[in-house]
Each structure stands twice: as C-alpha cells, then as structure tokens.
Amino acid sequence: MPTExxxxxxxxxxxxxxxxxxxxxxxxxxxxxxxxxLAGNNLVIGPNGQVRAKVQVKGVVIEGKVEGxxxxxxxxxxxxxxxxxxxxxxxxxxxEDGASFVGKVDVQPEATKPGAxxxxxxxxxxxxxxxxxxxxxRKA
Amino acid sequence: xKIFRNPTMAPEVxxxxxxxxxxxxxSGLRELARLLQSEEPLCVLDLxxxxxxxxxxxxxxxxxxxxxDLLEASTDPxxxxxxxxxxxVLDHKHFxxxxxxxxxxxxxxxxxxxxADYLDESLVKPVVARLWSVMKPGAVLLAFxxxxxxxxxxxxxxxxxxxxxxxxxxxxxxxxxxxxxxxxAGERSFRLQRVFNNRHIENLFRxxxxxxxxLTRDNVREVLVVR
Numbered sequence: 001m002p003t004e005x006x007x008x009x010x011x012x013x014x015x016x017x018x019x020x021x022x023x024x025x026x027x028x029x030x031x032x033x034x035x036x037x038l039a040g041n042n043l044v045i046g047p048n049g050q051v052r053a054k055v056q057v058k059g060v061v062i063e064g065k066v067e068g069x070x071x072x073x074x075x076x077x078x079x080x081x082x083x084x085x086x087x088x089x090x091x092x093x094x095x096e097d098g099a100s101f102v103g104k105v106d107v108q109p110e111a112t113k114p115g116a117x118x119x120x121x122x123x124x125x126x127x128x129x130x131x132x133x134x135x136x137x138r139k140a
Numbered sequence: 141x142k143i144f145r146n147p148t149m150a151p152e153v154x155x156x157x158x159x160x161x162x163x164x165x166x167s168g169l170r171e172l173a174r175l176l177q178s179e180e181p182l183c184v185l186d187l188x189x190x191x192x193x194x195x196x197x198x199x200x201x202x203x204x205x206x207x208x209d210l211l212e213a214s215t216d217p218x219x220x221x222x223x224x225x226x227x228x229v230l231d232h233k234h235f236x237x238x239x240x241x242x243x244x245x246x247x248x249x250x251x252x253x254x255x256a257d258y259l260d261e262s263l264v265k266p267v268v269a270r271l272w273s274v275m276k277p278g279a280v281l282l283a284f285x286x287x288x289x290x291x292x293x294x295x296x297x298x299x300x301x302x303x304x305x306x307x308x309x310x311x312x313x314x315x316x317x318x319x320x321x322x323x324x325a326g327e328r329s330f331r332l333q334r335v336f337n338n339r340h341i342e343n344l345f346r347x348x349x350x351x352x353x354x355l356t357r358d359n360v361r362e363v364l365v366v367r
Contacts, residue, residue: 078192093199095192102190102213104206107199
C-alpha cells in the first residue's frame with residue numbers, strides 16, 4: 001500500500017509540459033501537459049491537480065481535473081471532486097457521486113491467472129487488488 | 141437580556157441536507173433488460189449527468205459506456221451569440237463540434253432520459269438527428285417525456301439504474317447560473333422547456349423504425365425508439 005512518503009510529488013506551483021515517466025508512485029498537485037507513463041505504478045491527481053495528457057499507469061486516483069486518455073492496467077478511481085474529460089480503459093473503475101465524467105469507459109476483463117479465484121464484484125475488494133489511497137486519506 | 145437564543149446552549153449545527161433520491165419502476169428499462177444481458181459487449185451512450193451507478197451497472201455487464209452531459213454542455217455561455225435581430229441564438233456548429241462527435245453507427249443503446257424536455261428548443265431536432273446517425277441500425281433509444289400535468293416546475297432528474305427495472309431519481313442542478321431570478325441572483329435549476337404530446341414525439345423520431353410508448357403514473361411517458 002503506497003503511503004504519502006512513497007509518492008513523488010509535483011507541487012501545486014509546478015507546471016510541466018512534456019513527458020513524465022518513472023518507476024515510482026506519483027502525486028500531481030500542479031499542472032502536467034503531455035504524457036505520463038508510470039506503467040507499473042500509481043498516479044494520484046490531487047484536488048488542485050490539472051492533467052492534460054495521455055496517461056498510462058497501474059492505478060489512478062483522480063481528485064482534480066483531467067483532459068486526455070487514461071489507461072490504467074488495474075484500477076481507476078474518480079473521487080467526488082474529479083472532472084474527467086476523455087476515455088478511461090481499465091480493469092476496475094470506481095466513480096464517486098459528484099464526479100463529472102465526459103468520455104468513454106472501457107472495462108477490460110482481468111487476465112485469468114492460473115489457480116486464481118474469480119474477482120469479487122465489488123470494486124476494491126478483490127484480494128489481488130489493494131485499494132489505492134491518495135496521500136492524506138484516512139485508513140479504514 | 142436573552143434575545144433569540146440561550147447563550148448557554150451551543151449553536152445548533154444543522155446537518156447538511158441529504159440529497160434526496162426517489163425511486164421509480166421503469167417499464168422502458170425493463171424492456172431493455174434482455175438487451176443489457178447480452179453476452180456481446182454493447183456500446184452505450186448515456187446522455188444524463190454523470191452517474192456512478194450507471195457506469196458501474198453497465199461496465200459490470202461488460203458493456204462500454206460513453207457519458208456526455210448534453211444538458212449541462214448546452215448551457216455553455218460560449219455557445220450563445222446574437223443574430224441580426226439581436227435575438228439570442230445558440231451556435232449549433234460550435235455545439236456539435238464539441239458534443240456528440242462520434243463515428244456513424246457506433247451505439248447499440250442510447251439513454252436519453254428527459255433531455256428533450258429541458259434542452260434548448262433549437263437543439264432538440266438537430267440532437268435527435270445526430271443521435272440517429274451515431275446509432276446502429278436496430279439500436280434502441282430510451283427517452284422520458286413529461287405530460288402536461290407535470291407542470292412547468294417539474295424538476296430535472298438524474299437517473300441512476302439500480303436494477304433491471306428500477307431507477308433512482310436525483311434532482312439535478314446546473315453547474316452554471318441559468319437565469320436571473322426575481323432577486324437578481326442566478327438560479328441553477330433546469331426548467332422544463334416544453335411539453336411534447338404523442339404526435340410531437342412521433343414527429344421527432346419519424347426517421348426511426350419504430351416507437352413504443354409506456355404510460356406511467358408520475359406524469360412521465362417513457363418512450364423506446366428503435367433506429
């Protein structure tokens with residue numbers, strides 16, 4: 001489970017244009033335009049975060065604004081403050097009441113692992129998919 | 141001197157009003173149940189306000205959902221211009237440049253909800269024509285229309301699918317001020333723009349193959365239209 005300390009931060013006064021890639025979890029509090037590629041890691045877009053980019057991540061939590069396409073190999077979560085314009089492709093999606101979404105949701109079925117049990121119907125309850133928490137979230 | 145309030149009492153903190161949700165049985169939705177149980181993944185266009193329940197309901201069944209809040213998009217101030225007579229007009233080219241921009245014959249199902257009753261008059265027919273073009277032959281559209289008895293203040297609802305024949309309805313307000321109220325303050329409620337009678341509805345969907353009406357007890361007609 002990523003904790004706040006595990007996230008690399010892009011602060012709210014930071015404005016990046018170009019390509020962001022890495023192998024650690026990332027918190028975006030500022031503005032990113034271009035692309036974000038964290039194929040095996042998680043991305044959190046904070047309430048003040050604004051992303052206009054093509055995003056490729058393992059899991060994403062959106063609390064701010066996103067314009068672009070998101071490909072999340074495991075999970076995408078739109079919190080109540082999220083404003084998303086673009087397409088989402090993922091295995092699991094959670095949308096809180098109040099979130100605004102314009103675009104396409106394409107939920108790809110999980111690749112069945114040998115001996116793996118069928119995933120639970122409720123998002124975030126599958127043993128193989130830990131709930132992704134944004135920094136500052138309280139633990140349940 | 142005690143006026144208005146007992147100073148020994150802490151100020152009363154009123155809980156935030158809960159967002160009221162009403163439920164209704166939907167015959168139109170029940171008719172769609174077989175389609176939604178299809179093994180083939182469907183392409184569904186939801187034209188209401190973002191509904192987490194609808195996204196969950198449809199994606200859990202393996203369908204793709206496209207979500208567009210057309211009513212909110214139609215209130216974008218950038219769409220408004222004035223014609224030669226100084227009358228307020230909506231820029232259709234601008235509107236369709238940003239909304240319903242899909243390839244032809246893409247969708248199997250369109251959830252139109254009560255959009256036509258609240259949408260600006262000038263956009264209703266062009267929107268239906270665009271929907272016709274983005275729907276596959278044989279695709280289905282579900283729409284709701286108020287009857288005259290509903291009255292001009294009939295609230296605009298967001299519809300959440302909770303089961304194959306039950307919807308939850310949540311009063312929806314605009315993100316923008318739509319009009320000036322008597323006090324000069326902006327109001328954010330969508331107002332019913334008109335009431336369609338059955339003939340109007342048939343005319344509106346005259347390019348479609350078939351139309352089926354469902355009468356309900358809450359002053360709303362449900363309509364299923366096949367492309």
